[in-house]
Amino acid sequence: MAHKITYKPYGNKAILIEWPSIISKEILKDILLFKSKIEKENNFFLEDLIVGYASLTLTYKKEFINFSEEIVSLKNIYQSNFNIQKQNNYLWTIPVCYDLDFGVDLEEISKKLSIHVEGIIQLHTNEIYTVFFIGFLPGFLYLGGLHEQLFFDRKPNPRLKVEKGSVAIGGKQTGVYPFNSPGGWNIIGKTPIQFFNVKNENPCFAKAGDAIQFQAISKEKFYRIENEVAQNSYCLLKTLLDD
Amino acid sequence: MIKVLKTGFYATLQDRGRVGFSSSGVPVSGVMDVYSANIANSILDNSLDDAVLEITFGGTQLEFLTDTFIAISGADFNATIHNKAIKLNSRIQVFKGAILSFGKVNFGARCYLAVKEGFKTPKILGSRSQYQNITSNFRIVKDDILKVKSFSKGLKTAYTSIKINKNHFNSQVLECFEGPEFNLLKEEHTKQVFKKIFTIAQDNNRMGYCLNEKVENNLQSILTAAVLPGTVQLTPSGKLIILMRDCQVTGGYPRILQLTEKSINKLSQKTTKDSFCFVLVV
Numbered sequence: 001m002a003h004k005i006t007y008k009p010y011g012n013k014a015i016l017i018e019w020p021s022i023i024s025k026e027i028l029k030d031i032l033l034f035k036s037k038i039e040k041e042n043n044f045f046l047e048d049l050i051v052g053y054a055s056l057t058l059t060y061k062k063e064f065i066n067f068s069e070e071i072v073s074l075k076n077i078y079q080s081n082f083n084i085q086k087q088n089n090y091l092w093t094i095p096v097c098y099d100l101d102f103g104v105d106l107e108e109i110s111k112k113l114s115i116h117v118e119g120i121i122q123l124h125t126n127e128i129y130t131v132f133f134i135g136f137l138p139g140f141l142y143l144g145g146l147h148e149q150l151f152f153d154r155k156p157n158p159r160l161k162v163e164k165g166s167v168a169i170g171g172k173q174t175g176v177y178p179f180n181s182p183g184g185w186n187i188i189g190k191t192p193i194q195f196f197n198v199k200n201e202n203p204c205f206a207k208a209g210d211a212i213q214f215q216a217i218s219k220e221k222f223y224r225i226e227n228e229v230a231q232n233s234y235c236l237l238k239t240l241l242d243d
Numbered sequence: 244m245i246k247v248l249k250t251g252f253y254a255t256l257q258d259r260g261r262v263g264f265s266s267s268g269v270p271v272s273g274v275m276d277v278y279s280a281n282i283a284n285s286i287l288d289n290s291l292d293d294a295v296l297e298i299t300f301g302g303t304q305l306e307f308l309t310d311t312f313i314a315i316s317g318a319d320f321n322a323t324i325h326n327k328a329i330k331l332n333s334r335i336q337v338f339k340g341a342i343l344s345f346g347k348v349n350f351g352a353r354c355y356l357a358v359k360e361g362f363k364t365p366k367i368l369g370s371r372s373q374y375q376n377i378t379s380n381f382r383i384v385k386d387d388i389l390k391v392k393s394f395s396k397g398l399k400t401a402y403t404s405i406k407i408n409k410n411h412f413n414s415q416v417l418e419c420f421e422g423p424e425f426n427l428l429k430e431e432h433t434k435q436v437f438k439k440i441f442t443i444a445q446d447n448n449r450m451g452y453c454l455n456e457k458v459e460n461n462l463q464s465i466l467t468a469a470v471l472p473g474t475v476q477l478t479p480s481g482k483l484i485i486l487m488r489d490c491q492v493t494g495g496y497p498r499i500l501q502l503t504e505k506s507i508n509k510l511s512q513k514t515t516k517d518s519f520c521f522v523l524v525v
Contacts, residue, residue: 012420054466135493137376137377
């Protein structure tokens with residue numbers, strides 16, 4: 001489906017393409033399809049393509065000579081139906097230990113939402129989350145699909161250090177901290193999986209359009225996997241998405 | 244090789260940055276003041292992509308373990324070799340054992356030390372720019388040994404000294420374009436943006452510069468979208484943040500202005516309490 005999209009200059013070295021300001025999988029699909037068509041054109045002057053919830057920003061190596069010409073060409077690419085090759089998207093299974101030693105905010109959330117800790121874990125692991133894009137920190141996934149019963153306000157005062165691998169809820173979102181970092185989200189568990197590794201060709205295994213499902217594991221299994229990850233022998237489970 | 248004797252206030256190795264990894268959330272980084280870094284590299288006939296040492300506010304001390312040629316451009320931190328003052332913006336031959344020291348600030352905020360053919364630290368994701376969690380250190384530290392090539396013979400190119408544009412350090416005008424959310428500002432608020440003199444808050448670094456003066460506004464957060472170095476964000480409380488080279492790839496505050504490349508470079512030489520105004524370019 002073609003959406004009504006707008007094109008704006010963003011300084012003199014970038015173009016911002018905007019979709020209606022809604023968070024939806026339909027729009028994400030359209031953004032990613034447009035992105036892959038632009039990438040196939042091999043425009044030498046193009047530097048990078050940055051995906052947002054409802055936007056795609058193109059950055060260029062040089063200042064524009066002709067902004068309107070570039071837009072005409074982009075509009076043609078958007079309309080074109082040729083050369084479409086859908087990228088493969090995967091569903092990644094991410095093991096998470098929801099032990100209270102890791103999920104330091106679980107009890108507080110449980111009390112305030114009047115849901116048992118087991119109920120929170122079930123709601124959190126049942127859902128399949130869409131990866132909208134990656135930002136904030138290298139390897140930080142913006143995930144859509146948190147069950148509304150789990151919506152929980154950010155902490156009034158952020159913690160100075162949230163540990164790498166912490167799985168957390170912030171407002172209507174859930175996510176995983178890829179590194180030790182300050183952060184205001186409520187921590188419900190921890191994953192031994194590395195979300196960012198400069199040694200890999202793709203430093204982050206997931207990409208926009210992929211999906212994530214969390215799987216509850218014991219503390220014992222957490223340490224076993226953590227060890228395997230350190231030895232580079234852990235194999236992350238993925239399934240091809242076919243929609 | 245060069246050995247770090249004193250780190251100083253803050254010094255990082257930088258090239259033109261890590262381009263093309265936004266899909267993994269990786270910031271671009273790279274030299275803050277491209278204008279000055281290019282001068283330092285040009286003096287040595289280096290490639291403009293060669294890595295240089297970006298030194299903020301001086302205090303850094305280095306020992307050369309090899310003969311080479313260097314050039315320093317950008318801010319003036321009263322650099323000396325064996326306590327003898329050396330010239331900015333010119334080619335200098337250094338010998339094994341030389342101790343290069345950067346002292347107190349004369350003008351500017353960041354200076355660039357280029358060495359012949361650049362610093363040869365490992366490239367990670369296509370760049371030598373230091374950044375937390377990407378390179379092994381996010382800045383140089385005492386006792387680091389930085390890899391550089393050895394050059395003993397005279398260079399074939401003519402000995403030159405480049406004249407720099409003083410306006411680069413003195414100008415108090417930052418040129419900018421309208422940002423994506425500029426048109427959502429009410430006219431009275433837009434006026435404040437261009438009438439006020441802004442001063443830089445203490446919270447300023449390679450990621451961004453916060454400003455002291457506020458701009459009233461009724462803008463709402465946007466759906467998280469791309470931000471770029473040079474983007475001026477306006478928070479609901481009226482605080483302005485100018486994003487710099489190490490900024491995140493996405494953000495949720497309205498983007499009201501976008502600085503020109505030239506203005507990002509100029510701002511990189513300013514610091515806490517310095518003042519300026521914004522001017523639109525067409």
